[in-house]
Amino acid sequence: MGLAPQSVAPFPVPVEAGAEQQVRLADVVAALSAALDLTEGQPMGHAVRSCLIGMRIAEVLGLPEQERSDLYYALLLKDVGCSSNATRMCQILESDDLAAKRDVKLADWRDPSLSGIRYALRHFQPDAPLWRRIVGLLGMSLKKKALNKEMIGIRCERGATIVRKLGFSARVASAIHALDEHWDGNGFPDGLRHTQIPLHACILSVAQHMDVFTTASTPAEAYAVLKARSGKWFQPEVVRALKPLLADAALWRALSDGSAEEIVLQLEPGNKLPADPEQMDRLCEAFADIVDAKSTYTYRHSVGVTAVAVMIAEELGFTGARLTMVRRAALLHDIGKLGVPNTVLDKPGKLTEEQWALMRRHPEYTLSILERVPGLRAIARAASTHHEKLDGSGYPWGLRAIDLPLEARLLAVADIFQALTEDRPYRQPMPIERALAILAEDVPAKLDERCYQALVSALRRQRG
Ligand SMILES: [Fe+2]
Ligand SMILES: [Fe+2]
Numbered sequence: 001m002g003l004a005p006q007s008v009a010p011f012p013v014p015v016e017a018g019a020e021q022q023v024r025l026a027d028v029v030a031a032l033s034a035a036l037d038l039t040e041g042q043p044m045g046h047a048v049r050s051c052l053i054g055m056r057i058a059e060v061l062g063l064p065e066q067e068r069s070d071l072y073y074a075l076l077l078k079d080v081g082c083s084s085n086a087t088r089m090c091q092i093l094e095s096d097d098l099a100a101k102r103d104v105k106l107a108d109w110r111d112p113s114l115s116g117i118r119y120a121l122r123h124f125q126p127d128a129p130l131w132r133r134i135v136g137l138l139g140m141s142l143k144k145k146a147l148n149k150e151m152i153g154i155r156c157e158r159g160a161t162i163v164r165k166l167g168f169s170a171r172v173a174s175a176i177h178a179l180d181e182h183w184d185g186n187g188f189p190d191g192l193r194h195t196q197i198p199l200h201a202c203i204l205s206v207a208q209h210m211d212v213f214t215t216a217s218t219p220a221e222a223y224a225v226l227k228a229r230s231g232k233w234f235q236p237e238v239v240r241a242l243k244p245l246l247a248d249a250a251l252w253r254a255l256s257d258g259s260a261e262e263i264v265l266q267l268e269p270g271n272k273l274p275a276d277p278e279q280m281d282r283l284c285e286a287f288a289d290i291v292d293a294k295s296t297y298t299y300r301h302s303v304g305v306t307a308v309a310v311m312i313a314e315e316l317g318f319t320g321a322r323l324t325m326v327r328r329a330a331l332l333h334d335i336g337k338l339g340v341p342n343t344v345l346d347k348p349g350k351l352t353e354e355q356w357a358l359m360r361r362h363p364e365y366t367l368s369i370l371e372r373v374p375g376l377r378a379i380a381r382a383a384s385t386h387h388e389k390l391d392g393s394g395y396p397w398g399l400r401a402i403d404l405p406l407e408a409r410l411l412a413v414a415d416i417f418q419a420l421t422e423d424r425p426y427r428q429p430m431p432i433e434r435a436l437a438i439l440a441e442d443v444p445a446k447l448d449e450r451c452y453q454a455l456v457s458a459l460r461r462q463r464g
Contacts, residue, residue: 008364011397012371012381023375025275026268029076030261031372032287036079038339038365039294046211048261051075053242054207055267056251060241061203069269071200073168074175076264078204080290081159081176152180153189158293162286167279175200179208182233202235209234210242211255219252261372280328288331294338295345297424304422306330308455309414311462315454316410326407329382333411336365336384348426360395363387382407386415389446409448413439413455416447432459 033047040046054075058068160177164170178192178201185193206226213222223242230239245251254260275283288302309330313323337345340362344355351359363384370380385408388394390401394412404412420435430438436456443452 008361008396011385011399011403012367012377023275023280023373024265024268025279026072026076026265027373028275028280028283028376029073030265031369031376032283032335033076033079034369034372035287035290035335035338035365036077036082038336038369039082039290040079042212043215044368045258045260046208046215047076047079048264049211049215049255050078050204050207051264052251052254052260052267053210053245054203055264056245056248057203057207057238057241060244061237065269067171067200070169070171070175071203072267072269073163074172074200074204075207077159077163077166077168077172078176078179078208079159080162080286081155081157148188156180156189162290166282166286171198171200174198175204177201179204181205183230183235184232187233197235199235199238202238206234206238206242214252214255219246277324284328284331287335291334291337295342297346297426298334298337298422301418301422302331302334304418305333305411305414308418309411311458312410312414312451312454315458316406316450322407325379326382326410329379329407330411330414332370332379333366333383333386333415334362335369336362336367339365360387364396378407381405382411386411388412389442390448391445393446404448406448406451410451410454413447413451417455 030048030051033051034044037044037046051072054071055068058071063071156177156179159179160173163176164173175198178190178197181187181190181192181197181201183194183197183202185191187197209226210219210222213225216222223246226234226239226242230236254263285303288306292299292302306327310323310327313326318326340358344351344358347355363386367380367384370376370383382405385394385397385399385404388397388399388404388408389412390404390409392398392400416439417435420430420438421432423429436459439447439452439455443449
């Protein structure tokens with residue numbers, strides 16, 4: 001199972017008027033990288049910590065400034081394609097994709113090894129009888145290479161496409177595409193070997209494994225594991241560049257005491273310019289796609305909610321910055337779903353108590369990802385309260401009308417309307433009139449009447 005349910009942290013105090021400020025590209029990318037950590041089953045901060053290690057390796061190797069700038073964003077966005085293979089991984093293993101992805105970085109799954117066998121037994125059909133698991137594992141081992149190529153191919157291809165769309169250089173895209181290649185040619189998806197693998201990809205691979213192993217043990221022990229795989233999995237020169245860093249106690253302290261993000265934000269090479277509006281929109285759109293790609297059940301949900309939310313906002317007379325804010329909040333409202341395993345998201349039947357508790361946590365994750373950026377706090381607030389209701393019966397905080405600004409009320413209406421009318425693999429989309437009748441039952445006690453009426457008028461106008 002994914003992240004264990006625990007008590008809900010209190011909802012933060014409202015954002016004061018005028019508190020929003022210009023945001024830097026690095027701030028937004030670093031915050032959104034925490035969402036990618038969730039998808040990889042890693043504790044939030046994995047991408048940021050890998051970035052810190054990778055940038056220190058670049059220093060030792062003497063990489064020029066422009067190359068370091070590309071490396072910086074490649075390290076933060078290395079897992080940007082990872083949500084796209086979650087459904088497939090869940091189907092193949094018949095188990096929790098987040099736990100399987102977390103442990104795959106620790107296991108030596110490539111060669112027959114104790115850790116590889118342990119990994120397979122832990123994550124392959126954990127609920128099936130032992131005989132079925134053994135037969136299944138034997139069958140899967142015959143197809144192992146093809147399956148690895150397929151799973152890694154999906155994520156690499158998608159990751160490279162996303163960073164290209166975001167306007168990053170070809171070097172960033174190729175580093176992310178070759179993240180899982182191995183120095184001896186036994187990696188995926190293309191089996192590249194030695195200098196065929198871009199240096200940036202070699203640094204990404206060493207940095208991410210060093211972070212994962214350091215989290216599980218000490219830096220010296222982590223280095224010993226990487227050294228043992230040097231020349232097989234990893235580029236030897238990059239592994240050697242780690243050695244002088246072992247004596248840097250401040251570096252390893254920063255990785256464990258939560259200060260890595262602050263340091264990484266200071267490390268951004270080159271221009272420390274604010275993110276321009278188009279870049280911000282592209283980032284929000286890309287992350288909406290990443291959320292939608294995680295589950296085939298909701299593959300157009302975030303973009304659909306955005307279209308409905310913008311329609312309601314325009315009907316209410318929102319323009320300029322206020323309309324932009326609603327659009328971005330709608331795109332990112334379910335970003336916390338990246339922390340929910342696909343065994344829960346893709347389940348066609350009723351959720352168990354435990355699964356429902358995991359599902360109810362996604363707005364909390366949305367808040368903790370977005371509120372990291374001071375300039376995004378109003379978006380964080382509206383986006384994370386889309387399941388709250390005016391009478392306090394919503395989740396996860398049970399907020400009431402007084403705590404819910406119009407933007408949050410609007411998203412709640414848009415989210416339910418979109419969920420009812422979108423196509424799902426297990427049911428037809430609901431007709432618009434039927435969906436509006438269901439919404440009307442909760443107006444005005446739970447859902448805002450102005451937002452509901454705005455939706456009705458906008459739909460009427462749209463349909464002539
Ligand atoms: Fe949601
Ligand atoms: Fe939603």
